[in-house]
Amino acid sequence: MADQNTTSATPALEVHDLTVSYHSKPVLWGVDFTVPQGTLTGIMGPNGAGKSTLIKSIMGLVEMNSGFAHILGGPLEKVRQQVSYVPQRESVDWNFPASVLDVVLMGRYGKLGLFKRPRKADKEAALSCLEDVGLLPFKDRQIAQLSGGQQQRVFLARALAQDADIYFMDEPFAGVDAATEQAIINLLKKMREQGKTVFVVHHDLQTAPEYFDWMVFLNTRLVANGPTKKVFTQEVLKETYGGKLSLLVQVGDLLAEEGLPPRKG
Amino acid sequence: MTLIAGDYWSMLAGCLVAIPCAILGCYLVLRRMVMIGDAISHAVLPGIVLAFMLTDKMDTLPLLIGAGSLGMLTTFLIEFLHRKVRLQEDASIGVTFTWLFAIGVILVSTFVSNVHIDQECVLYGDLVNIPFDLMEIGGKEMGPVAIWTLGLVNLCVLAFVWIFYRQLFITTFDPSFAVAIGISATLWHYALMGAVSMVSVASFESVGAILVVAFLVAPAATAYLLTDNFKLMLGLSVLFGIASAILGYLLAISLNSSAAGGMVTVAGGIFGLVFVLSPRYGMFSKKLRTLFKVA
Amino acid sequence: MNWLEFITFDNALIRNVVLGSTLLALSSSVVGCFTLLRKRALVGDAVSHSVLPGVCLAFLFQGTKDPLVLLIGAFITGWLSLLTIDLITKRSRIPEDAATGLVLSVFFGVGILLLTYIQHLPNLANQSGLDSFLFGNILSISEKDLYVFGAVAICLLTCVWLFYKEFQVLSFDEGYASTIGMPVKGLRLLLTTLTVLAVVVGIQSVGVVLMAALLITPAAAARFLTNRLGPMVIIAAIIGATAGLTGTFISSAFRTPTGPWIVMALSIMALGAFFFAPKQGILAKWIRQRHWNRQIQDENILKAIFQFQLDNNSNDPVQTETLIKWRPMEAKQLRSGLKRLSSQGYLEQNNGWLLTQVGQKRGERITRLHRLWETYLTKYLKIAPDHVHEDAESIEHIITPELELELEKLLDYPEKDPHDSSIPRS
Numbered sequence A: 001m002a003d004q005n006t007t008s009a010t011p012a013l014e015v016h017d018l019t020v021s022y023h024s025k026p027v028l029w030g031v032d033f034t035v036p037q038g039t040l041t042g043i044m045g046p047n048g049a050g051k052s053t054l055i056k057s058i059m060g061l062v063e064m065n066s067g068f069a070h071i072l073g074g075p076l077e078k079v080r081q082q083v084s085y086v087p088q089r090e091s092v093d094w095n096f097p098a099s100v101l102d103v104v105l106m107g108r109y110g111k112l113g114l115f116k117r118p119r120k121a122d123k124e125a126a127l128s129c130l131e132d133v134g135l136l137p138f139k140d141r142q143i144a145q146l147s148g149g150q151q152q153r154v155f156l157a158r159a160l161a162q163d164a165d166i167y168f169m170d171e172p173f174a175g176v177d178a179a180t181e182q183a184i185i186n187l188l189k190k191m192r193e194q195g196k197t198v199f200v201v202h203h204d205l206q207t208a209p210e211y212f213d214w215m216v217f218l219n220t221r222l223v224a225n226g227p228t229k230k231v232f233t234q235e236v237l238k239e240t241y242g243g244k245l246s247l248l249v250q251v252g253d254l255l256a257e258e259g260l261p262p263r264k265g
Numbered sequence B: 001m002t003l004i005a006g007d008y009w010s011m012l013a014g015c016l017v018a019i020p021c022a023i024l025g026c027y028l029v030l031r032r033m034v035m036i037g038d039a040i041s042h043a044v045l046p047g048i049v050l051a052f053m054l055t056d057k058m059d060t061l062p063l064l065i066g067a068g069s070l071g072m073l074t075t076f077l078i079e080f081l082h083r084k085v086r087l088q089e090d091a092s093i094g095v096t097f098t099w100l101f102a103i104g105v106i107l108v109s110t111f112v113s114n115v116h117i118d119q120e121c122v123l124y125g126d127l128v129n130i131p132f133d134l135m136e137i138g139g140k141e142m143g144p145v146a147i148w149t150l151g152l153v154n155l156c157v158l159a160f161v162w163i164f165y166r167q168l169f170i171t172t173f174d175p176s177f178a179v180a181i182g183i184s185a186t187l188w189h190y191a192l193m194g195a196v197s198m199v200s201v202a203s204f205e206s207v208g209a210i211l212v213v214a215f216l217v218a219p220a221a222t223a224y225l226l227t228d229n230f231k232l233m234l235g236l237s238v239l240f241g242i243a244s245a246i247l248g249y250l251l252a253i254s255l256n257s258s259a260a261g262g263m264v265t266v267a268g269g270i271f272g273l274v275f276v277l278s279p280r281y282g283m284f285s286k287k288l289r290t291l292f293k294v295a
Numbered sequence C: 001m002n003w004l005e006f007i008t009f010d011n012a013l014i015r016n017v018v019l020g021s022t023l024l025a026l027s028s029s030v031v032g033c034f035t036l037l038r039k040r041a042l043v044g045d046a047v048s049h050s051v052l053p054g055v056c057l058a059f060l061f062q063g064t065k066d067p068l069v070l071l072i073g074a075f076i077t078g079w080l081s082l083l084t085i086d087l088i089t090k091r092s093r094i095p096e097d098a099a100t101g102l103v104l105s106v107f108f109g110v111g112i113l114l115l116t117y118i119q120h121l122p123n124l125a126n127q128s129g130l131d132s133f134l135f136g137n138i139l140s141i142s143e144k145d146l147y148v149f150g151a152v153a154i155c156l157l158t159c160v161w162l163f164y165k166e167f168q169v170l171s172f173d174e175g176y177a178s179t180i181g182m183p184v185k186g187l188r189l190l191l192t193t194l195t196v197l198a199v200v201v202g203i204q205s206v207g208v209v210l211m212a213a214l215l216i217t218p219a220a221a222a223r224f225l226t227n228r229l230g231p232m233v234i235i236a237a238i239i240g241a242t243a244g245l246t247g248t249f250i251s252s253a254f255r256t257p258t259g260p261w262i263v264m265a266l267s268i269m270a271l272g273a274f275f276f277a278p279k280q281g282i283l284a285k286w287i288r289q290r291h292w293n294r295q296i297q298d299e300n301i302l303k304a305i306f307q308f309q310l311d312n313n314s315n316d317p318v319q320t321e322t323l324i325k326w327r328p329m330e331a332k333q334l335r336s337g338l339k340r341l342s343s344q345g346y347l348e349q350n351n352g353w354l355l356t357q358v359g360q361k362r363g364e365r366i367t368r369l370h371r372l373w374e375t376y377l378t379k380y381l382k383i384a385p386d387h388v389h390e391d392a393e394s395i396e397h398i399i400t401p402e403l404e405l406e407l408e409k410l411l412d413y414p415e416k417d418p419h420d421s422s423i424p425r426s
């Protein structure tokens, strides 16, 4: 599906000087990094580090104060069909009256126009994605009647159904048992072999080096970015998880208090 | 009791209010926006009164659009108070709709002296008089005007949810995913609020400004207790809406009281019944299930 | 009713009505503060709609308009509505807002059914007064009733005064309240009872439909004027009382229901607070923004002149045109900024622009902060030297002297910034 002029040398993601704030208080500050295609990238950092915010701003869900993010060498609008997003599981109401298949079919909506309805081919694609995550027997279940791990896999299937090149997944392993986690990671590795690029927000430092070949460490600012071998070091971990920079926090509070006009990108 | 022809027209009008309300209500319930719907239905009042004062007519398309846009204004105002002024959301809703409604009542009580629009009508509408305001085209009687207006609104709402089913569905379930795949959550939010405004205005004459909420929420909530299939939920809520309209009308004429009040009472009664008895999501569903397993 | 009599308080009854209406509005506003802070503002709306069937039922059974009976009826259905909302949200998957809207409208619908039923009963001569419950009409209330409701209102206020401390903790942090051994359940019950009572007395002047405003609007307005609970309650009380007073006056002049006018007065005051509140108001925020924009502009000009002189190693006056070329700025803004700065004593005009001593100092400080922040960003945020300028452009204006000291210490009093320009120090 890749565009003609995006060669494999084009970075999958290029984040440039990104600053994002909520109510004038920056939660991401001057974040700047590039990730090549074909990687399985872990986005790591403590709670409140801004991992979800990073993904949301890349997907255009929260406004950037300054900087930009380019996907496959262009702005999101140009490549939207090639990008897929898996939100945190808590972000939706699982009591919603929808079946598993209904949700997975949503993955096809982006490609359909304003008036077109899903066709048989779309349904088949959705079913095969369900099979990939091992949920085919549950296709007609109401989503509330799934376990947390199964719900997570429904989201994964929906993302697969988008048939994208770049995937952003916010904590796909939250509340998932070890066996399922292994199954999911195998799936993700398979996707990487097919040349897709997958970004995963992850919390477990034990498993991280085994899962990912590229890592981004965040804590309001970017701490490190690079191949796992290079950046997964004691030093980086200590800096990432060793708390916030007090001066940065103070300046951030000051900005919020004064309501300084946001910078123009 | 004996029903005359006029009663059937009134009942039909009741049903035509109940149908679009039930459909839009499903979305409101699932989006947690029932109270915004409540606010809109209150807030269209000043729009209706103003349009009425200006044009001296009740049931024209301009009224529908003019007063409907006030419903949209309510949505904007609530959003503005919540996001820009940063007032908490429930308070934004409360402040907005009471203010606009107060303006409406003041306009009604001070400036308008007409049989069509008075304080009572504001509260619970006037279904009984609907059959007497007839539409004439080229000297031929074509049935009550309100039926035509409501029918038109029904068509619009049905077409709206039919054509844009997917967009509404996805922005209701997972707005951030919708935005991520290029479907604007904001656009569909306002489109939906526009539809609610239009329905509120169209229903005003029949059931008043306040009881519309009951038509919006009661059938939808009842259906939500019974099914896990969204399309079925839409269908069931329409059924419940129609049933409450008809049974409620009968209740009201047997008590010689307000038709809208009767319909709402029945709608509440149906909800109560389902709430107690629903096999899956009701009050005793757990007990019922164990009971059946034992049996 | 005569206008003049009204204003001059000549008539004892009128005086009582006005005072009563003020008192009722005041007591509801006070209780509203707590419901607002507990994020249950719309529950008050549900209660107020739900008292209608109670009033009608009480009337049906008793056949009189005895205020005490009506009050009890209202109280019962008001409470019942809250229990129903609770039951529905706890025992099914209906979300709270839907339960609230459902209970509110269904109770009200039942009330309307009963009310119209009563109105069409042939032999109840005394029924007309019930309408005033809908939009409130304190002017038609009898003196005796007024005393009853007045007494309830005073009870309410006393209760709030007695349990102020407990309610404060409860509204702020219920979990904490229970850990320090407060009887949270009992307190919640009491507060709910007070809310229902507040509604019951409030509807005398505002009516069931608009009662929510009396609970929500004064509290919301007060919230904008202060950050502390005590003053908030007092301000809400004042706003409620003022609205009660003016609303009653106006409505007596127009001979219309009191409720809408009271709500109108409330809303205008609240909108006023939203816009003109000294700290959180829209206007204050806007002024702050403007202030910042201006300060940033000024400091940028001073910085530009300072750096120009530094780079060219001269103390000659700088021409406006040279400045524009040196640091792209909008000409009009630059000119007005230059004028402002010279009137403030930062600049002197003398064949061009010269920094005064204070101007020199300020320009130098901004330059220093800019370069310090750039150094900080490269060192601690690992941002490449060619990416730090933008951020420093805005942060340089906000760093306080204390932070400046801390920054210098943290960076160990650096001599050079990442671009190898020297960091000026005086």
Ligand SMILES: Nc1ncnc2c1ncn2[C@@H]1O[C@H](COP(=O)(O)OP(=O)(O)OP(=O)(O)O)[C@@H](O)[C@H]1O
Residues within 6 Å of the ligand: A022, A023, A027, A045, A046, A047, A048, A049, A050, A051, A052, A053, A054
């Ligand atoms: N909508 C919002 N409004 C205000 N502040 C927010 C909002 N969303 C997030 N924040 C704040 O921004 C910061 C970063 O949040 P974010 O959700 O990006 O963190 P995260 O790294 O994903 O954390 P977690 O591991 O807990 O998911 C947090 O301090 C949070 O409190």
Ligand SMILES: [Mg+2]
Residues within 6 Å of the ligand: A051, A052, A053, A088, A170
């Ligand atoms: Mg997160």
